Amino acid sequence: SLVTVVIGTRPELIKMAPVIKAIRETDSMELRFVHTGQHYDTELSGSFIRTLGLPEPDVRLGVGSGSQAEQTGEALVALEADVEATSPDVVLAQGDTNAVLSAALAVSKLDADFGHVEAGIRSFDDEMPEEVNRVVADRVADFLFAPTMEAAQNLTEEGITENVHVTGNTVVDACREHSKVAHEQSDVLDRLDLTPGEYVAATVHRARNTDDDDRLRTVLTALDDVSFPVVLPAHPRTQAAVDRIGFDASGSLALIDPLDYLDFLELLSSARVVVTDSGGVQEEASILEVPCLTVRPNTERPETVDAGVNELVTPETVGDRLRAVYRDERDEMVGATDLFGDGRAGERIVELLRTAGEDDRDAARR
Numbered sequence: 327s328l329v330t331v332v333i334g335t336r337p338e339l340i341k342m343a344p345v346i347k348a349i350r351e352t353d354s355m356e357l358r359f360v361h362t363g364q365h366y367d368t369e370l371s372g373s374f375i376r377t378l379g380l381p382e383p384d385v386r387l388g389v390g391s392g393s394q395a396e397q398t399g400e401a402l403v404a405l406e407a408d409v410e411a412t413s414p415d416v417v418l419a420q421g422d423t424n425a426v427l428s429a430a431l432a433v434s435k436l437d438a439d440f441g442h443v444e445a446g447i448r449s450f451d452d453e454m455p456e457e458v459n460r461v462v463a464d465r466v467a468d469f470l471f472a473p474t475m476e477a478a479q480n481l482t483e484e485g486i487t488e489n490v491h492v493t494g495n496t497v498v499d500a501c502r503e504h505s506k507v508a509h510e511q512s513d514v515l516d517r518l519d520l521t522p523g524e525y526v527a528a529t530v531h532r533a534r535n536t537d538d539d540d541r542l543r544t545v546l547t548a549l550d551d552v553s554f555p556v557v558l559p560a561h562p563r564t565q566a567a568v569d570r571i572g573f574d575a576s577g578s579l580a581l582i583d584p585l586d587y588l589d590f591l592e593l594l595s596s597a598r599v600v601v602t603d604s605g606g607v608q609e610e611a612s613i614l615e616v617p618c619l620t621v622r623p624n625t626e627r628p629e630t631v632d633a634g635v636n637e638l639v640t641p642e643t644v645g646d647r648l649r650a651v652y653r654d655e656r657d658e659m660v661g662a663t664d665l666f667g668d669g670r671a672g673e674r675i676v677e678l679l680r681t682a683g684e685d686d687r688d689a690a691r692r
């Protein structure tokens with residue numbers, strides 16, 4: 327059978343890599359790899375394709391940056407044409423980006439099945455474009471691969487009960503496989519002159535934090551005003567916002583370019599605390615046993631908060647909470663490393679697709 331994997335951004339490359347690997351190892355499946363081009367800079371795309379050992383995409387749709395509608399619409403039209411021309415049995419997309427929304431909408435009106443990887447997670451915050459994308463993708467999906475029981479429960483509460491499989495999150499597969507290699511190969515700590523356990527890793531890129539000048543300035547000022555180093559590899563969106571507000575990091579904060587996956591995993595795993603608004607980083611922090619402060623009013627990864635390894639903070643509270651966790655509370659905030667599965671989610675998803683395909687063929691024969 328032909329399986330098309332659609333990705334648009336950095337986290338989708340990371341989290342789909344285990345699925346792509348499992349498809350390539352399955353004799354009865356052929357892979358078509360489609361990159362919408364939502365992320366296009368080498369530091370958000372090409373470097374991940376290399377590091378993760380992914381094949382070059384069969385096609386790049388060249389969607390690029392733009393408004394929500396531009397990104398979604400361009401990819402929608404291009405994906406419809408690609409699916410019509412290539413007739414895959416299944417199209418898979420991961421997560422909550424505009425690329426996922428486009429794939430879900432395009433495929434749901436065509437012959438192929440749509441499989442949603444990381445189905446069912448919810449922030450219940452409709453102001454996030456990602457929440458809209460998740461809800462719509464799950465509503466039209468033919469296969470729903472939920473990372474956790476909580477995610478499956480969210481689907482049940484929306485009346486979605488068929489073809490829901492709890493598989494674990496593929497982030498565990500990727501993080502486990504690559505953090506070992508990262509530790510052996512990455513020289514990021516030397517390059518940045520950091521001592522393991524004596525600095526903070528940070529990422530900020532959510533629209534809510536970067537589009538609001540005051541909010542961004544408050545967060546960055548808090549990170550720049552502590553007595554230990556804070557390293558923040560800045561997403562291009564964040565770098566543009568930093569330039570726009572004219573913020574000059576002159577204290578504890580170092581704003582650097584985005585890191586490739588190995589360097590980032592090494593930076594994260596040796597950090598004393600992580601401050602983030604990223605979804606994937608909240609998950610990886612729990613896997614790598616790094617206490618996490620999340621600068622958001624809510625999270626679609628509530629398991630981490632319930633387990634006590636992640637805490638929601640505001641731009642106003644992040645500075646004080648960071649000082650307290652860094653100095654005194656660190657040890658209380660580690661220890662739940664298995665919230666997102668056992669590292670075999672990719673294999674499991676592909677096996678479920680393979681057996682579903684066999685069942686269909688058996689039914690057709692009868």
Ligand code: UD1
Pocket residue numbers: 335336337364365366367370391392422423424425455456531533561562563566
């Ligand atoms: C997108 C996703 C978000 C995800 C994030 C992962 C949506 C709605 N948002 O947000 O859920 O967490 O990716 O990183 O799909 N830019 C570049 N180079 C690039 C790509 C983007 O400079 O290669 C800049 C452009 O100025 C662009 C801005 O970043 O306008 C935002 O990019 P976009 O893809 O729209 O959203 P992200 O913030 O990356």
Ligand code: UDP
Pocket residue numbers: 336337340529531559560561583584585586587588590591603604605606607610
């Ligand atoms: N990441 C990376 N380099 C960086 C920052 C993040 O490799 O400089 C990885 C990180 O390990 C995680 C993923 O990117 O796996 C998260 O992506 P992002 O924060 O952009 O998106 P989100 O997960 O919030 O959708």
